[in-house]
Amino acid sequence: MRTARHPELDEMTLVLVMAALSDPIRVGLVRVLADGEERGWGQLRAPVAKSTLSHHLRVLRDAGITRTRQEGTRCYVTLRREDLDERFPGLLDVVLTAAHADNIGNRVTLAD
Structure with a gap:
């Protein structure tokens, strides 16, 4: 795998x-x-097909929002919070606050 x-x-x-x-x-x-926790892709639950979830994770990675780490056949993802805060101070906090207030993305969860 690349x-x-x-x-x-x-x-x-x-x-x-x-x-x-x-x-x-x-x-x-x-x-x-x-x-701030690293999550395995299999832990992420979203109301989309696995291939669509993979696409969304790639878009986030390509934009620099997340970092993906591969270990064998498994992939893990983390938020690049420090990098985002350095490059765009305060942006992530504003987005997260607004998303919480408006319930945007609340259908994405972690597996039990």
Whole structure:
């Protein structure tokens, strides 16, 4: 399997980050990952097909919002909170606060 490419800090653009955050499922994934824990892809539950979930995770990774780590055949994802806060100070907090207030992405959960 190939190693996922993650954009460097200076490659992260506001347009790509905002585009990635324009989908409720992706916002929900960010909300779940906002606790700072690394999660296996199999732990993430969303009302979409597995292939669609994989697409959403790739969009977040390509925008620089998440980091994916592969271990054997399993993939794990974390939120790049420090990088986002350095590149776009306060943006993630505003997005998470608004998403919580408006219940955006609340259908994305963790497996029991």
